[in-house]
Structures are given as C-alpha cells and as structure tokens.
Amino acid sequence: MKIVVCVKEVPDMESKFKIVDNKIDESQIAFKMNDFDQYAVEAALQLKEKHGGEVIIVSSGPERSQKQVRQAFAMGADWGIQITDPGVDEGDNSVVASALCGAIKSIGDVDLVMTGVQAEDDQAGVTCPMIADMLGMPHCTNVVKLEKTGDKELSLNRELEGGLNEQLAIGLPCVLSIQSGINQPRYPTLPGIMKAKKKRLDVKKASDLGVSAVGADGSKTVFIKRFFPVSEHKAEIIEGDPKTAAKKLVEKLKNEAKVL
Amino acid sequence: MARILVIAEQRQGKLSESTLELCKAAKAIAEGLGAAPAAAAFYKDDSIANEVAKYIPEVISVVDAKLENYSSDGFAQAIKAVVDSQDVKGVLIAHSYDGIDLAAKVAMVLGAGIVSNCNKVAVNGGQLVFTRNTYNGKIQEERSVKTDKFVATFEKGAFDKEAPGGAGKVTAVSASIGDIRTKFKGFVETQAGSVDITQAKIIVSGGRGTKEKDKYNDVIVNLAKKLGGEYAASRPVVDAGWTDPARQVGQSGKTVTPALYIACGISGAIQHVAGMKGSQCIVAINKDPEAPIFNIATYGIVGDLFEVIPAMMEALG
Ligand SMILES: Cc1cc2nc3c(=O)[nH]c(=O)nc-3n(C[C@H](O)[C@H](O)[C@H](O)COP(=O)(O)OP(=O)(O)OC[C@H]3O[C@@H](n4cnc5c(N)ncnc54)[C@H](O)[C@@H]3O)c2cc1C
Ligand SMILES: Nc1ncnc2c1ncn2[C@@H]1O[C@H](COP(=O)(O)O)[C@@H](O)[C@H]1O
Numbered sequence A: 001m002k003i004v005v006c007v008k009e010v011p012d013m014e015s016k017f018k019i020v021d022n023k024i025d026e027s028q029i030a031f032k033m034n035d036f037d038q039y040a041v042e043a044a045l046q047l048k049e050k051h052g053g054e055v056i057i058v059s060s061g062p063e064r065s066q067k068q069v070r071q072a073f074a075m076g077a078d079w080g081i082q083i084t085d086p087g088v089d090e091g092d093n094s095v096v097a098s099a100l101c102g103a104i105k106s107i108g109d110v111d112l113v114m115t116g117v118q119a120e121d122d123q124a125g126v127t128c129p130m131i132a133d134m135l136g137m138p139h140c141t142n143v144v145k146l147e148k149t150g151d152k153e154l155s156l157n158r159e160l161e162g163g164l165n166e167q168l169a170i171g172l173p174c175v176l177s178i179q180s181g182i183n184q185p186r187y188p189t190l191p192g193i194m195k196a197k198k199k200r201l202d203v204k205k206a207s208d209l210g211v212s213a214v215g216a217d218g219s220k221t222v223f224i225k226r227f228f229p230v231s232e233h234k235a236e237i238i239e240g241d242p243k244t245a246a247k248k249l250v251e252k253l254k255n256e257a258k259v260l
Numbered sequence B: 001m002a003r004i005l006v007i008a009e010q011r012q013g014k015l016s017e018s019t020l021e022l023c024k025a026a027k028a029i030a031e032g033l034g035a036a037p038a039a040a041a042f043y044k045d046d047s048i049a050n051e052v053a054k055y056i057p058e059v060i061s062v063v064d065a066k067l068e069n070y071s072s073d074g075f076a077q078a079i080k081a082v083v084d085s086q087d088v089k090g091v092l093i094a095h096s097y098d099g100i101d102l103a104a105k106v107a108m109v110l111g112a113g114i115v116s117n118c119n120k121v122a123v124n125g126g127q128l129v130f131t132r133n134t135y136n137g138k139i140q141e142e143r144s145v146k147t148d149k150f151v152a153t154f155e156k157g158a159f160d161k162e163a164p165g166g167a168g169k170v171t172a173v174s175a176s177i178g179d180i181r182t183k184f185k186g187f188v189e190t191q192a193g194s195v196d197i198t199q200a201k202i203i204v205s206g207g208r209g210t211k212e213k214d215k216y217n218d219v220i221v222n223l224a225k226k227l228g229g230e231y232a233a234s235r236p237v238v239d240a241g242w243t244d245p246a247r248q249v250g251q252s253g254k255t256v257t258p259a260l261y262i263a264c265g266i267s268g269a270i271q272h273v274a275g276m277k278g279s280q281c282i283v284a285i286n287k288d289p290e291a292p293i294f295n296i297a298t299y300g301i302v303g304d305l306f307e308v309i310p311a312m313m314e315a316l317g
Helices: A033-053 A063-075 A093-107 A127-135 A189-197 A240-257 B018-032 B047-052 B072-085 B097-112 B212-226 B235-239 B305-316
Strands: A002-006 A009-011 A031-033 A056-059 A080-083 A112-116 A138-152 A153-159 A164-171 A172-176 A200-204 A221-227 B004-005 B034-042 B057-062 B088-092 B113-124 B127-132 B141-145 B152-155 B169-172 B182-189 B202-206 B229-235 B260-264 B281-286 B297-303
Touching: A002 A033, A002 A093, A009 A063, A031 A033, A031 A063, A033 A056, A033 A063, A033 A112, A033 A172, A056 A063, A056 A093, A056 B152, A063 A080, A063 A138, A063 A189, A063 A200, A063 B281, A080 A093, A093 A127, A093 B113, A112 A127, A127 A138, A127 A172, A127 B097, A138 A164, A138 B097, A153 A172, A153 B004, A153 B097, A164 A172, A172 A200, A221 B113, A240 B281, A240 B297, A240 B305, B004 B018, B004 B072, B018 B034, B018 B088, B018 B113, B018 B127, B034 B047, B034 B072, B047 B057, B047 B235, B057 B072, B072 B097, B088 B097, B097 B113, B097 B152, B113 B141, B127 B152, B212 B229, B212 B260, B212 B305, B281 B305
Parallel strands: A002 A056, A002 A112, A056 A080, A080 A200, A112 A172, A138 A172, B004 B034, B004 B088, B034 B057, B057 B169, B088 B152, B113 B152, B202 B229, B202 B260, B260 B281, B281 B297
Antiparallel strands: A009 A031, A138 A153, A153 A164, A164 B182, A221 B141, B113 B127, B127 B141
8 A cells, every 4th residue: 555644743832832923933942743643654554564555754844844754754654755845834724735735646646645633733624635625535534443444445433522433434545634542653763763864755845746826825815813812711820839839729629619 | 695604513313512603603704794694404304404494594405315424525515516506605614523524625625715623703894804723722813715705614612502593494405416435334432431420520630741641540540539539531641541531521522510620731722621611610730831721720720730739639638
C-alpha cells in the first residue's frame, strides 16, 4: 500500500502566547507535531507492517517544520514532501488543502491518505473532506478503528457522540481523518533517529505542484483579527504558596460553596 | 428571498439538540441579512422534517431510503439538489461528528468558503463576521467569507436552543441520490463500563498534566477517595490507558453535573468543557495561568498539581 500521511507543525499549547500585529509572536513558542497526526503516522506504519508498501509524509509549513517530518521519519515513515511557501502559509484551509493535494497527486497511485482529526492550532477539522473532494475520493472522519478487509476495502469505526461508534466499509483509495486513541504512537528509537536524517525529503513550492491560487487572494475566507478571549466569568484565583492556597481552597469549598 | 439553511441532524430517528441551536442562529443571521431562515431535513420519511418544522418557518425535505443514516455522499448530493432548486445564501451545520464529516465536503460541492467551529456570528455592514476558537481555546479569531455562498459550522452551545411552537411549512424536494461510497454497517457502544460517574456528587478529574499512570493514580484517585467521590479523566488520559474509558468526561465521553468538579492538569478544551460545564462548583488546578479552564472555573489555583493536591489532602485532615 502507498500511504500518505499529512503532518502539521503546531505550537506546544503550553507555550506563552503573545499577539503582535494580529500574528502570534513565535519567538516564545516551542513547536511540535500535531498530536492527532502522530496517531495517523502510527496507523499508517501499522498498515505498512502488515500489508507492505510505503509511508510518505506530506507537510506544509516553514522550513523549521521539517523537524516534524523528520520526527515521522524517525518513527518509520519512508520519505516525504515538504511544501515551504509563504503563499500557502498565508492562505486559508482551502489553499493549504490544494497544496497538500498537489503534493499527493505528484506522488501518484496513492492508496490511502490520512490526516489528523483537527490541527490543534486552527481547530478547523476541514482538511480531510477537502482533500478527498479534490482527489475525487471518498472520506471518513474521526476514525477510531481501522482494518484492511480486502484488496481494495477498509473496515472502519467512526467515532460518534457519547461512546457510540458507527461501523462502515470504504473502498480504496480514500482519505481518513484519524482520531486520538486509535493506537499508541511509537517513540522513535535511536537508530530510527539516525536513519531519519538521511531519508529523502523533497522541498516544493506551490507553483512546483501546479497550485497557483495562494495567499489571501487565493483564499475563500478572510482573516479579520485574532485576540485573547475575554471571559465574563473568570475564576476566583486563590493566591499563595501551595500549602496556603490549598488550605484556603478547602475552607472556601466548605464554608462558601458548601460543597464539602 | 435568499435562505439561511440549517441542515437538520438526527441519530437513530432523534433530532439533535444542536439542530435547535442552529435554528436560533439561522433566525439571527437571516434577520441581519434580510434573508429567510429555513432548514433542510434528509431522512427515509418526513418525520424529521415535521419535527424541525416546530422550530423554523420553512423546511425543505428530501426523502430517500438511502438517507436513513448519515453519509457524506448522500447528504452532499441532497444539499446540492436543494441549493440548485432553491435560493440559498448560506448553510449552517453543527460542529458535531456528522457535521465535521459533512461541512467541508458541502463547501467544496458548492464552491463556497467555509468557517468551521464558530462560537459567535455578527452582522457587520451586511457582512457576516464569525468568531471561532483556535489554539485549544487560548486565542479567538474573526473570519468572514468571500464567496457568494457560505458554509459555517457552530460548536455546541454557541446559541440557545430555539423553543418549539411554530408549524413551519414543509416542502418536498426530489433528489436522485446516487452512489454512496461509505457503506453503513451498524452502530456499536464502546464505553459501557462498570462505573457510572454521572451519579457522583464529587468528581476529581485528571488530565495530561498528571504525567503518567502511577502519578494519576497517586494524586487523582487518592484525592477522590478522600473526598468520597469518583475519579475521572480527560481524553488523553484515557487514550494513554491510564484509566477506564467509562471515566472519560467530555464530548466523546460522559456529561457530568456534580456539586463539585476538581479539574487537575486539564487545559479546558471545548470538548472537555462540554461534558462538565454544568457542574455546580468547578475548581481548576493548573500551572498555566492562561489555561482556558480558568474561564469557566469557580475557584482556581495556579500551581503544580503535585504540590497543590498533597497540600489539599493535608488540609482535609
Ligand atoms: C472530536 C473530538 C472529541 C473530543 N472529545 C473529548 C472528550 O470527550 N473529552 C476530553 O477531555 N477531550 C476530548 N477531546 C480532546 C480535546 O480537544 C483536548 O485535546 C483534551 O481535552 C486535552 O486534554 P488535557 O486538558 O488533559 O490535556 P492538555 O490540553 O495537554 O492540557 C494539559 C494541562 O495540564 C497543565 N499541566 C501540566 N503539568 C501540570 C502540573 N504539574 N500541574 C498543574 N498543571 C499542569 C498544562 O498547563 C495544561 O493546561 C476531543 C477532541 C476532538 C477533536
Ligand atoms: N499545513 C499542513 N501540513 C500538513 N498537514 C496539514 C496541514 N494543515 C492541516 N493538515 C492536516 O489536516 C488535519 C486537520 O487539520 P485542520 O483541518 O486544519 O483542522 C491535520 O491534523 C493534518 O493532518
């Protein structure tokens, strides 16, 4: 099987966020692979181990984000395409999806494409259905179980509300968005990390992939502004060192909230 | 008049609460744009359409045996048929499991821009401005759509539920539903567990900040026992196998409303908050002062849970 996994670099959400000119100030931020994408990489590697083939990583982001692609290589992915193009980064989800799609088409004869359920930074959850439609493939989102049941067929569980799953069958080729918990993503081994450095990584621009609609002009939506949420209901912060704060909290729970 | 069209959502024949919230949203948007609120219902018969008609003045119903269960192909074809035959300006979809699966596909089929996962919308000089959560709820952004039509998904709770009462007009639209490339096989329940945390008066809940299974047990389980309550967890804790899936709180877990919910090392992602925001008193213990959980908590302690929880145990005597 030829499996493509889309991997996105996102900020570590525990970083200190600052907004300068409507942009995130990246100087204080640590970056990592989107959590959901790790599960997608693991799912792809397990399929390859069982049924043979190759796992190809496709990612769009600044040069820095090659680190996340190498991380997927260290887990066991074979090679990758990195789209580094400010025009794509400045575009909306549909621009990014068409660039990813351009890369996937350039690989040719892909059996399966996997994404994460959502990117932790933009929380859009739109990329999987968009890519599928652009490639003319069927899709399924929020996949929590996955098995190859035939030469051209997968059996899936799609997560639904409150612990319910839908069981379904889908033909290959298709596009899936992978939900956390489907597996336990492996940690790269030391030999894996060494090998990852030498694996093939093609760096492309949108125009190399036949994508011309980029940036704000190529987007269908318009970014207006970014801001910290103002909560009408902010918690009463209990100050003091851990001992003092804990003691005050217990008193408040007993005497003020009367829940203990 | 151009319509703002809600896509009705059902599971096993039951209309979702999110659909009622979208009816409220459609009315607000329609009023701001001088458009008309409407809904579309896709099902094996007219029952869902008739149910939605209690909440909105016009319902367009596409009836086909292939639409009994949701599928992106079936629903996208039905929506295309509705949009091709009626004047539709925008499509509103719940940011739910089916909604996430459907919305971006619909946007592609209609050639429309999509703003997903919104929690607010305003009309500003005839232009819709959507507000949405980003960065796990730490930062919000505003976005609008450039294309003639738009698709938007709204998170649960973004609007109040519309009250029933009306008797909207139901119009049938015929659509020939062709190939459905995902074959529905059935439903399975996956979280049936031995414990029912929804009955607990006190819940101590641990998140990824508890670091590892032994530490989760050490702090969260012990504090819960000391308080005579139940212990629970956010999704990453369950995903990692530190505790039982029956103890997961949130959109894909349990909804709980205890008198006291203590969230330890939980950031407060919307999908977690969806399952516990109805608690009477919420305590958040988190080392990040900007964690969104502090926006919904009653009391907060900014600090290391591995210091604060032992101190609480001591204070409890
Ligand atoms: C479709 C869908 C459904 C989902 N359903 C659910 C659901 O049902 N339930 C659910 O919980 N999530 C759900 N999620 C996942 C959700 O988006 C978040 O990823 C998840 O809730 C984050 O869990 P967390 O807060 O434990 O971890 P994180 O977001 O990683 O937060 C960990 C927190 O711990 C704090 N911390 C770290 N160390 C310490 C310390 N020593 N002391 C104090 N604080 C510390 C950090 O500051 C941080 O705020 C769902 C996601 C999707 C896409
Ligand atoms: N810039 C990107 N590069 C690679 N993959 C991406 C990118 N943006 C989104 N994806 C993929 O699409 C998924 C969903 O992202 P989103 O639709 O933005 O929430 C992610 O988990 C990734 O797998």
